[in-house]
Amino acid sequence: MPTAFETLRHEALSCTACKLAGLGRTQVVFGMGDPEAPLMFVGEGPGAEEDRQGLPFVGRSGKLLDQLLEEELGVTRDRVYIANVVKCRPPGNRDPQPDEIAACRPYLERQIDLIRPQVVVTLGKFAAQLLLDTTEGVTRLRGRAFPFRDGVLIPTLHPAYALRGGGTPLAQMRADLVRAKQALAERGIVLS
Ligand code: URA
Ligand code: SF4
Numbered sequence: 001m002p003t004a005f006e007t008l009r010h011e012a013l014s015c016t017a018c019k020l021a022g023l024g025r026t027q028v029v030f031g032m033g034d035p036e037a038p039l040m041f042v043g044e045g046p047g048a049e050e051d052r053q054g055l056p057f058v059g060r061s062g063k064l065l066d067q068l069l070e071e072e073l074g075v076t077r078d079r080v081y082i083a084n085v086v087k088c089r090p091p092g093n094r095d096p097q098p099d100e101i102a103a104c105r106p107y108l109e110r111q112i113d114l115i116r117p118q119v120v121v122t123l124g125k126f127a128a129q130l131l132l133d134t135t136e137g138v139t140r141l142r143g144r145a146f147p148f149r150d151g152v153l154i155p156t157l158h159p160a161y162a163l164r165g166g167g168t169p170l171a172q173m174r175a176d177l178v179r180a181k182q183a184l185a186e187r188g189i190v191l192s
Contacts, residue, residue, distance in 0.1 A: 005035045005114045008107070012087055018103035020088035020096075027054045031083035031111060038189045039079075039180065040117035041065070042108065042127040044158065045086040045096050056082045061159040065123070068159075072177035075191045083111050085126045096126060105130065118151035119183045121176065124158030142176055145183055154180050 002010070012030045015021065029046040032055050041057075049059035057065050057077075065082075069075055086096040086104045096104075108130075112120070122128040125138040131153055132146055141155040156176035162169040184191065 003035075005111075008110050008114065012107050015087070015107075018086075018088075018100045020086060020090060020100050020104075023088075023091045025088040026051050028087045029054055029056050029084065029089070030087055030107070031056055031081060033077055033081035034079060035081060035115055037079060037081045037115065038118045038184060038187075039073075039191065040081045040083065040112065040115055040120050041123060042120060042131065043082070043084045043123040044126045045084050046089040047093055048089070051089040056084055057159075060163060064159040064163060068173060068177055072174055073181055073191055079191055081111075081115055081117065083108060085130055101126065101130060112149065116150065118187050118189060119180050120148055120151070120153045121180050122153060122155045124161065128153075128155040142172060145179060151187070152183050154183065 009030045013028045015028060029050050043057060046056065047059050047061070050056055056062070066077060069077060069080065085108060086100050087107060090096050090100070120131065122131060128138050128141050129135060131148065132141065132155070134141070138155055138157060142157060145152040145154050154176055156173050157169050159173070162173050
C-alpha cells in the first residue's frame with residue numbers, strides 16, 4: 001500500500017489544475033526530504049534548474065540553503081522536508097499569480113497535514129503571506145515565531161534575496177535559522 005503522502009505526490013505529478021501546467025513546465029516539483037521531519041521549509045516555486053531536475057532548491061538559491069542548513073542547524077537536506085507554494089515553474093521566473101497560488105494551495109496544505117512539522121520556516125514573502133494569511137511584507141514578518149498548527153512558523157527571507165542583498169539579509173537568515181533550532185530544542189527535538 002502506498003502511503004497517503006505517496007498518493008498525494010502521485011496526484012500532484014499529473015496536475016493540470018492551473019495555467020502553469022500549460023506555460024512551459026517540464027515536470028511538477030512536489031518536494032523532497034523526510035516526510036516525517038519535524039522541520040519543513042516552504043519556498044516560492046521552481047526555477048529553471050528545479051524544473052529540469054524535478055527537485056526543489058537545486059539551483060543557486062538551493063546551494064545557499066544547503067550551506068545555511070549545514071552551518072546553522074548541522075544537517076543535510078534529507079533531514080528536513082522542502083516544498084514550494086506552487087509546484088510548477090512560473091515562466092521566466094515571474095512571481096506566482098493569485099489564481100495559481102490558490103489552485104496549488106491544497107497540495108501544500110495536505111503536505112503540512114501529513115508531515116505535521118513542529119516548525120515551518122517560510123522562505124520569502126509568498127509562503128509567509130499564504131500560510132499566515134497576511135499581506136504584511138516579509139521584512140516585517142521575519143525575526144519572529146508565529147503560532148502555527150501544532151507548532152510555530154518562522155518567516156525568513158528568500159535565499160535569492162540574500163544572494164542579491166549581501167551581508168545583512170544573510171545575517172538575518174542565519175538568525176532566523178537559529179530561531180528555528182531553538183524552537184525545535186524547546187520541543188525536545190535535536191536534528192542530527
Ligand atoms: N526558489 C524557490 O522558491 N523554490 C525553489 O524550489 C527554487 C528556487
Ligand atoms: Fe497543479 Fe500546482 Fe502545478 Fe498548478 S502549479 S498545475 S495547481 S501542481
